[in-house]
Amino acid sequence: MEPRRVAILISGSGSNMVSLAQAMTGDFPARPVCVISNQPDAPGLQKARDLGIPTDVVAQKDFAGDRAAFESALNQKLAPYNVEAICLAGFMRILSPQFTKGWAGKLLNIHPSLLPKFKGLHTHSRALAAGETNHGCTVHHVTAELDAGPIIGQARLKIMPEDTAESLAARVLTLEHKLYPAALKAFLTDRGVPVLIDG
Numbered sequence: 001m002e003p004r005r006v007a008i009l010i011s012g013s014g015s016n017m018v019s020l021a022q023a024m025t026g027d028f029p030a031r032p033v034c035v036i037s038n039q040p041d042a043p044g045l046q047k048a049r050d051l052g053i054p055t056d057v058v059a060q061k062d063f064a065g066d067r068a069a070f071e072s073a074l075n076q077k078l079a080p081y082n083v084e085a086i087c088l089a090g091f092m093r094i095l096s097p098q099f100t101k102g103w104a105g106k107l108l109n110i111h112p113s114l115l116p117k118f119k120g121l122h123t124h125s126r127a128l129a130a131g132e133t134n135h136g137c138t139v140h141h142v143t144a145e146l147d148a149g150p151i152i153g154q155a156r157l158k159i160m161p162e163d164t165a166e167s168l169a170a171r172v173l174t175l176e177h178k179l180y181p182a183a184l185k186a187f188l189t190d191r192g193v194p195v196l197i198d199g
């Protein structure tokens with residue numbers, strides 16, 4: 001069977017994009033066909049080019065709050081790649097219900113918390129403040145409601161007494177790099193079994 005064609009959307013360093021791209025080789029059931037950023041200066045764009053992946057930009061600043069126009073431009077950039085799934089990887093932009101509906105069932109995201117806990121931003125400091133003993137990251141379907149779509153996989157670690165938000169972010173990011181490829185594979189092979197990694 002032909003590997004599935006996956007687009008990866010980024011906004012920043014693209015470390016999750018790199019770990020996904022490096023996993024999508026050999027008998028992995030997908031290949032990265034493009035990396036698109038909403039930030040023209042995203043460092044992840046050069047990393048994608050270094051990996052030989054076509055890149056494109058839909059600059060957020062060119063659409064000054066016109067979400068529909070931004071998303072229409074994004075879909076136009078995606079069209080030539082005949083994409084079968086989209087992985088949001090550090091993509092820091094909320095997508096409209098129209099966009100998420102258009103890609104329903106093919107749009108994945110990685111979020112740095114054990115959803116449904118700590119939706120939104122600053123997840124590591126919030127987990128510490130809440131006195132959590134466990135923390136981690138989640139790969140989920142993207143739906144109209146922020147960070148609330150069906151969960152595909154999670155990776156979990158123990159919060160250590162000496163952890164800070166920074167040390168936790170670094171430890172969770174390492175788990176993200178393991179989880180996302182495993183979750184994407186489970187999603188594509190339709191195992192339907194949630195992926196759990198205990199870090």
Ligand code: GRF
Nearest residue numbers: 012013014015016089090112
């Ligand atoms: C990661 O913590 C990810 O969970 C969040 O964005 C951060 C940066 O990701 N969504 P990356 O290095 O750009 O992949």
